[in-house]
Amino acid sequence: MRALAQPPTVPRRSTGPNAERCRHAQPAEPTEPTAPAEPAVSGDAAGTGATGGTGGTGGTGGTGEVRFDGVSHAYGERPVLHTIDLRLTEHRIGVVGGNGSGKSTLARMINGLVTPDSGRVLVNGLDVAKHGAAVRRQVGFVFTDPDSQIVMPTVAEDVAFSLRRSTLSKAEVQQRVDNALRQFGLAGHADHPTHLLSGGQKQLLALAAMLVRDPQTLVCDEPTTLLDLRNTRMVNALLRELPVQLILVTHQLDLLTDMDRVLVVHEGRIAADGPPEPTLARYHELVLGS
Numbered sequence: 001m002r003a004l005a006q007p008p009t010v011p012r013r014s015t016g017p018n019a020e021r022c023r024h025a026q027p028a029e030p031t032e033p034t035a036p037a038e039p040a041v042s043g044d045a046a047g048t049g050a051t052g053g054t055g056g057t058g059g060t061g062g063t064g065e066v067r068f069d070g071v072s073h074a075y076g077e078r079p080v081l082h083t084i085d086l087r088l089t090e091h092r093i094g095v096v097g098g099n100g101s102g103k104s105t106l107a108r109m110i111n112g113l114v115t116p117d118s119g120r121v122l123v124n125g126l127d128v129a130k131h132g133a134a135v136r137r138q139v140g141f142v143f144t145d146p147d148s149q150i151v152m153p154t155v156a157e158d159v160a161f162s163l164r165r166s167t168l169s170k171a172e173v174q175q176r177v178d179n180a181l182r183q184f185g186l187a188g189h190a191d192h193p194t195h196l197l198s199g200g201q202k203q204l205l206a207l208a209a210m211l212v213r214d215p216q217t218l219v220c221d222e223p224t225t226l227l228d229l230r231n232t233r234m235v236n237a238l239l240r241e242l243p244v245q246l247i248l249v250t251h252q253l254d255l256l257t258d259m260d261r262v263l264v265v266h267e268g269r270i271a272a273d274g275p276p277e278p279t280l281a282r283y284h285e286l287v288l289g290s
């Protein structure tokens, strides 16, 4: 009922692209500098990436660079991430690990939904803690729980909400919204109240609303958890073909076998980092002891 309780043109939150689609977002900072033309590139702290950057495939400007520099975080007294150093430039990156290992915390730092206690996260050279709004224009985030990011009363309005700040004409926005809804099998639901969608349809809507913005990097935290087999396959195929940088947190190991790079998170540390085969073998050892 939540969605209909809102006036039709007013989102529930208003703190910046994507963050404003998230009820757990931290407030956006007031300043929004323009992203530098060239990403700031410095040393690969982890230095264990499989492919060292597979090159620019991004829809709007090549694959991005996401860097973690000595990132640590605790929730209250509970340390969750310990001195993470990473430089992520590959096109398709998978993140796997046991429950509670810190994957979602790590992923949320990429667009400022969680701010590190110490260290920095940089996206294309921008410090996420300082320039969250600018970063969120480049990074889309899809949550496990789609209710976290659906903000408008109807399906089409929710997708259009993603484009409200674009310079596209009304007709172009409409065209993009129609295409996105068609792509995700939601064309027949355009005017339906978002709160009446099934869990899986909400997940598809959340993906459509993120991808319609054409982000440079898309971070997905278990995006197919609620989907049936057909839609899981559809979304997985779509994610596989995406021309944008994908950082995918998942427990579905079959999705990781053709990734450019896989990170195994274990007890708040990067326990393995590299091509799928050895990293997934390490994950098995860690979780199953074999």
Ligand SMILES: Nc1ncnc2c1ncn2[C@@H]1O[C@H](COP(=O)(O)OP(=O)(O)OP(=O)(O)O)[C@@H](O)[C@H]1O
Binding pocket: 075, 076, 078, 080, 097, 098, 099, 100, 101, 102, 103, 104, 105, 106
């Ligand atoms: N907002 C929060 N407040 C307090 N503790 C939290 C919060 N979010 C996560 N935690 C704790 O941090 C740890 C890591 O959580 P996180 O969600 O990052 O794990 P995860 O690897 O994504 O797990 P899962 O596979 O179950 O999704 C867990 O122990 C969790 O209980």
Ligand SMILES: [Mg+2]
Binding pocket: 103, 104, 105, 221
């Ligand atoms: Mg998680």
